[in-house]
Each structure stands twice: as structure tokens, then as C-alpha cells.
Amino acid sequence: MTGTIAIAPVVVALVAGTTTLLARRWPRLQQTVSIGSALAYAYSVALLVRTVVFAPDGAAIAYQLGGWHAPFGITLVADALAVFMLAMTAIVAVYAVIFSVRFIEAANQRVYYHPLFHFLLLGVTGAFLTGDLFNLFVWFEVMLMASYVFVSFYGNSEHTAAAVRYVVLNVVGSALMLLGIGGLYATTGTLNMADMAQQLAQPGVDIRPVVGLSAFVFVTFALKAGLAPFQFWVPSAYRSAPIPIVAIFVGATKKVGIYAIIRLYFTVFGTANVTVAAPGITGRSPLVLLAPVLLTVGVLSVLVGGFGAVTRDSLDGLFAYSSIGQLGFVVIPLGIAAAAPSESLRQSGILAALVFALHHALTKSVLFFSTGVIRDATGTTRLSELGGIGKRSPAFAGVFLVGGLSLIGIPPLAGFFGKLFVFNAAARQFAAATSGDIAATGSALAILLVLLLGAVLTVLYSTRAWMGSVWGHETEAVAMGTIDRVEVTVLATLAVVVVVVGVGFEPVYHFADAAARAAIDTEAYTEAVGVGGG
Amino acid sequence: MTFTLAATVGALFALGTFLVLRDDLIKVVWGLAIISQAANVYLISMGGLVAAGSDTVPILATHHAPFPEPTDPVIQALILTAIVISFGMTAFALTLSYRAYQENETINVTKWEQ
Numbered sequence: 001m002t003g004t005i006a007i008a009p010v011v012v013a014l015v016a017g018t019t020t021l022l023a024r025r026w027p028r029l030q031q032t033v034s035i036g037s038a039l040a041y042a043y044s045v046a047l048l049v050r051t052v053v054f055a056p057d058g059a060a061i062a063y064q065l066g067g068w069h070a071p072f073g074i075t076l077v078a079d080a081l082a083v084f085m086l087a088m089t090a091i092v093a094v095y096a097v098i099f100s101v102r103f104i105e106a107a108n109q110r111v112y113y114h115p116l117f118h119f120l121l122l123g124v125t126g127a128f129l130t131g132d133l134f135n136l137f138v139w140f141e142v143m144l145m146a147s148y149v150f151v152s153f154y155g156n157s158e159h160t161a162a163a164v165r166y167v168v169l170n171v172v173g174s175a176l177m178l179l180g181i182g183g184l185y186a187t188t189g190t191l192n193m194a195d196m197a198q199q200l201a202q203p204g205v206d207i208r209p210v211v212g213l214s215a216f217v218f219v220t221f222a223l224k225a226g227l228a229p230f231q232f233w234v235p236s237a238y239r240s241a242p243i244p245i246v247a248i249f250v251g252a253t254k255k256v257g258i259y260a261i262i263r264l265y266f267t268v269f270g271t272a273n274v275t276v277a278a279p280g281i282t283g284r285s286p287l288v289l290l291a292p293v294l295l296t297v298g299v300l301s302v303l304v305g306g307f308g309a310v311t312r313d314s315l316d317g318l319f320a321y322s323s324i325g326q327l328g329f330v331v332i333p334l335g336i337a338a339a340a341p342s343e344s345l346r347q348s349g350i351l352a353a354l355v356f357a358l359h360h361a362l363t364k365s366v367l368f369f370s371t372g373v374i375r376d377a378t379g380t381t382r383l384s385e386l387g388g389i390g391k392r393s394p395a396f397a398g399v400f401l402v403g404g405l406s407l408i409g410i411p412p413l414a415g416f417f418g419k420l421f422v423f424n425a426a427a428r429q430f431a432a433a434t435s436g437d438i439a440a441t442g443s444a445l446a447i448l449l450v451l452l453l454g455a456v457l458t459v460l461y462s463t464r465a466w467m468g469s470v471w472g473h474e475t476e477a478v479a480m481g482t483i484d485r486v487e488v489t490v491l492a493t494l495a496v497v498v499v500v501v502g503v504g505f506e507p508v509y510h511f512a513d514a515a516a517r518a519a520i521d522t523e524a525y526t527e528a529v530g531v532g533g534g
Numbered sequence: 535m536t537f538t539l540a541a542t543v544g545a546l547f548a549l550g551t552f553l554v555l556r557d558d559l560i561k562v563v564w565g566l567a568i569i570s571q572a573a574n575v576y577l578i579s580m581g582g583l584v585a586a587g588s589d590t591v592p593i594l595a596t597h598h599a600p601f602p603e604p605t606d607p608v609i610q611a612l613i614l615t616a617i618v619i620s621f622g623m624t625a626f627a628l629t630l631s632y633r634a635y636q637e638n639e640t641i642n643v644t645k646w647e648q
């Protein structure tokens with residue numbers, strides 16, 4: 001069966017979670033199995049990437065779970081968009097496991113750290129691959145359960161308080177998502193996303209309930225992605241979770257929210273506006289209504305994250321706020337894509353969002369891991385107690401510099417292309433809007449200005465992080481500590497990945513472009529699932 | 535029947551929201567459990583309640599009218615899954631509450647350090 005490989009990453013993660021649990025009595029074995037499984041996971045994702053994108057006859061593949069054919073059974077769909085997200089997750093996951101083995105205290109790694117890590121990965125993988133709306137909810141819960149435990153991992157007063165907030169918010173979010181899913185099922189009579197897209201594309205379908213119901217699911221996705229105004233759980237949860245897990249949160253679980261928005265709105269609900277032919281209706285399609293929401297949310301995130309990061313006094317707090325702001329940079333091009341009048345502008349918007357998401361996953365992992373190295377060496381992340389690390393470990397300073405420069409967007413690092421595409425999409429929208437009315441021009445200009453302001457704030461807080469920790473006088477905490485060489489070596493290879501993505505951007509662009517095309521090509525998606533031709 | 539369901543969903547959500555906004559953590563967990571159940575009851579009404587016959591529900595062939603109104607079997611499967619998830623979640627939330635109580639020495643969430 002050709003589609004079997006689509007389920008491979010899910011199986012690998014599931015087996016990994018179970019085996020590491022079985023091996024809990026033998027810590028060495030457990031760590032070896034955990035690292036081996038992460039590598040196997042990356043290998044299965046690489047196979048999937050080759051089959052779907054880089055093979056000469058590459059196309060989306062689907063696996064019908066249990067042999068129950070769509071739309072009745074649950075389908076796993078690996079198209080270019082899903083495997084793009086998986087590839088991003090795989091890179092971060094491999095580094096997070098290797099870093100964990102060194103970074104997390106041996107006693108804390110015993111028993112449940114590694115199993116939970118792989119179950120977290122399982123939830124993320126399932127969410128990226130599933131083609132069924134309710135199944136998406138289930139994978140969200142798998143992912144959340146593991147992340148609840150990680151937020152409360154260290155279990156002192158601050159961590160448990162953060163975990164309680166995180167749990168309460170997400171349970172309410174899950175209930176809202178159930179409401180949305182139930183309503184969508186009642187309206188369209190199906191849970192299969194491809195089938196739903198087809199039902200919505202039928203002429204004469206009343207899409208108004210869908211617009212309202214999709215708002216329920218949107219809220220949940222925005223909560224997962226930590227977008228303003230749903231960002232308030234982010235800083236406390238990121239400060240509480242173990243640092244390798246924070247990299248997974250930033251690189252994978254947040255991106256699940258972004259992926260779900262793209263998949264559901266652009267692939268599924270996006271079809272509704274092309275076929276509704278009645279005059280004046282086109283303006284009421286879900287995508288056009290989504291655009292201002294996404295833009296507002298994105299602008300708010302950029303501002304809240306940027307100003308928050310500038311005013312933080314600890315490295316992990318600074319980077320937590322920064323990741324709120326950077327997610328704004330992912331969502332704004334999505335908003336531009338949603339409002340786009342032409343297919344090419346829509347595609348370039350999604351492309352910008354994806355490239356930026358990839359850059360953010362890699363760069364932020366470097367920076368969070370660096371924060372981990374600093375905390376390991378000095379026992380603190382407060383900027384006032386740090387300084388002069390560059391003198392003690394120039395190698396570490398080099399890694400930190402790559403991370404910081406990529407975050408700012410200096411060529412030829414990964415971050416440069418992220419920023420380039422986002423500004424390109426915004427500029428193209430501005431160019432398209434200047435021929436229109438004043439309001440459209442004004443809003444396009446405002447978006448450009450907010451992006452600029454966001455970029456300036458990024459420069460500001462990156463410089464602050466650099467000056468506060470790497471440069472300056474050697475403080476007592478730094479003088480007492482020793483920088484772990486193994487951790488820095490692992491980190492250096494990840495920094496090399498950031499450079500390689502920037503320098504050898506051609507295949508990455510090809511990949512992201514295929515993913516952006518897959519996001520708006522509903523026909524190919526439904527055909528892959530096997531409900532096409534209707 | 536539809537009206538009863540709608541009223542129940544409304545009442546449960548109101549009660550759940552009220553409890554989630556309390557400052558007593560245990561009441562908050564109760565509120566979460568109730569909100570999850572409210573979503574389940576809502577799902578039942580989304581599946582729709584239809585008059586049953588042996589053509590739609592095979593097991594009714596051996597029974598005699600009047601039949602009760604069954605709900606959509608797909609929805610029943612969804613609710614079953616959602617119940618299991620919310621059960622696990624409630625158990626975790628209660629355990630976490632106890633730990634948070636041990637660490638913060640109060641279950642009044644407004645008195646916790648930020």
C-alpha cells in the first residue's frame with residue numbers, strides 16, 4: 001500500500017513513548033532509546049518529505065486508518081504543508097532530546113521525562129497529519145496532556161501556579177473547540193476535512209453558520225499559538241517548563257495552532273468563496289472575514305511581544321515575549337493572504353508565513369538552548385546578574401551571536417529570508433492597495449509600519465540580551481560557573497543548521513513553496529484523501 | 535426535547551462559568567468539569583434527535599413502538615471520546631490542585647504569588 005508511510009512518524013513516536021516507559025528502570029538504556037527514537041522519527045519524516053515533495057512524481061499521500069475509507073473512517077494525510085511542519089518539528093525534536101540528556105538532571109530524567117517527550121511529539125505529529133476534524137481535537141488533547149505535565153514539571157509554587165493557569169485556559173479552549181466541531185458537523189454533516197471542503201463548495205450552501213462556528217475553533221487555535229490577546233499564559237508557562245521542552249513548545253506546539261489555522265481556513269473553508277456566485281456574497285466568505293481578525297491579532301502580538309520583550313529583566317522572559325511577537329510576524333502574512341484578491345499574492349503570503357515559522361522554530365531553539373546553557377553554568381537567567389560570558393567561552397558567544405543575528409534578520413542566516421518574505425508580502429499588498437480606496441491603502445501602510453516597528457523592537461531586545469549576558473564585566477555568577485562544552489558543541493551544530501538554511505535556501509524555498517501551494521490547492525487535497533471528483 | 539436540551543446546555547455553561555471564576559481552586563476544577571460536560575450535551579443536540587425506526591436503528595426490529603428518540607451514532611462516538619478525555623483531565627487537574635495547595639499553602643488562587 002502506497003500510503004502506509006504516512007503513518008510512520010506517528011507509529012515511531014508511539015513506540016518510542018511506550019519503549020522508553022518500559023525501559024524506565026535502566027536510565028542509560030532509556031536515554032539511548034529516546035535519542036535513537038528521535039533519530040528514527042527524523043528519518044521517517046525525511047522519507048515522507050522525499051516521497052511527497054522531492055520525488056519526481058511527488059504527491060500528497062493518504063492513509064485510511066483501519067481500512068475504513070474516507071469520509072467514514074479517519075484519514076491521515078501527508079501533503080506538502082503537513083510534511084513541511086513535520087520536518088520543522090523533527091529537527092527541533094532531535095536537538096531537544098540530545099540536549100535534554102545532558103541538560104536535565106539525571107534524577108529528573110528517570111521514569112517519565114522521556115516517555116512524555118515522545119507522547120508530546122506524538123500529539124504534534126498526529127495533529128499535523130490528521131484529515132479529520134474531531135481527530136484533530138483528540139491529538140490536541142494528547143499534546144496538551146503531555147505539556148500540562150511539563151509545565152508543572154519542577155513542581156514548586158511558581159510552576160504549579162503557572163500549570164494551573166495553563167490547564168484552566170486550555171480546558172476552556174478545548175470545550176470551545178468541541179462546540180465549533182459539533183456545530184460544523186451539524187452544518188455540513190461530515191467531520192472529514194476534505195469532505196467538508198467539498199460540502200462547502202456545493203452551490204447554494206449557506207455558509208453563514210460556518211463563519212460563526214469557525215470562530216470557536218479559531219479561538220482555540222489562537223490560544224495554542226499564543227497570539228495576543230490569548231498570549232498571557234505564554235511567559236509563565238515558558239519559564240516553568242524545562243528548557244528543551246520550551247524549544248518544542250516554540251518549534252512545534254505553537255506551530256500546530258498556526259498549521260490548523262492554515263489548513264482549516266485556507267484549504268477547507270477557503271473553497272466556500274469561489275463557488276458562491278450570488279452578487280455581494282463573495283465579500284462574506286470565511287476567508288475575507290478572517291483577514292481583519294488575523295491582521296488585528298498579528299499586529300497586537302507584534303506590539304505586545306516586542307514591548308514586553310524589551311522590558312523583561314531575565315533572558316527566558318525576554319525570549320518568551322519575543323516568541324509572542326515573532327508569531328505575529330507569522331500571522332500578519334497569513335492575514336494578507338486571506339485578504340488577497342489574487343492567487344499569487346495569497347500563495348506568497350502563506351509562503352512568507354511558513355518560511356518565517358521555520359526560521360523562528362530554529363532560531364528560537366538556538367536561543368532557548370543558549371538560555372539553558374547559561375542557566376546550567378550560572379544558575380540564573382536574570383540580565384542584571386549576567387555579563388562577560390563572551391570572555392569565558394567565545395564558542396558559546398559565537399552560537400549566541402548566530403541566534404541573535406538570525407532573530408534580527410541578518411543575511412545570510414535563516415531569519416533574513418523569513419523577514420524578507422514577510423516584508424515582500426506586505427509591500428505587495430501595499431502596492432495592490434494603492435490603486436484602491438483610502439481605507440485599504442491606510443491599513444496596508446499601517447501593517448507595513450507595525451512590521452517595521454516590530455523589526456526595530458527585535459533589534460532592541462536582541463541587543464539587550466547580547467549586551468546583558470555576553471558582553472560587559474564578568475559578574476560573580478558567571479565567574480563561579482563553568483560553561484558545559486558538550487552542550488555548546490550540540491548547540492553549535494544547531495547554529496550551523498540555521499546558517500545552512502540561510503545559505504542553501506534554494507531547496508528550502510522549493511519545499512516551502514510546495515507547502516504554500518498545497519495549502520490553497522483544495523482539489524489536490526480532496527483527491528489525495530479519496531473523496532475527490534464529486 | 536430540543537428546548538430542554540438547549541436550556542440544559544445554557545444552565546450548565548452558566549454554572550460552569552460561574553464556578554471557573556471563583557477564587558477557590560477546587561470550585562474552578564468543578565467548573566471545568568461542568569463546562570466540558572456542557573459541551574458534550576451540546577454535541578448531542580447538534581447530532582439532532584430523530585424519530586427512530588428499525589430501518590435506521592437495526593436493533594429496534596425486535597422491539598415494539600413507541601421508540602425513544604435516539605441521537606446520531608457518530609455524535610455518540612465523539613461524546614464517548616470527549617468524556618474519557620475530560621475524565622483524565624479532571625483527574626490531572628485535581629492532582630495538580632493538591633500539589634499547588636501543598637506548594638502555595640492555600641487553594642485561594644488570588645492569594646498566590648504571581
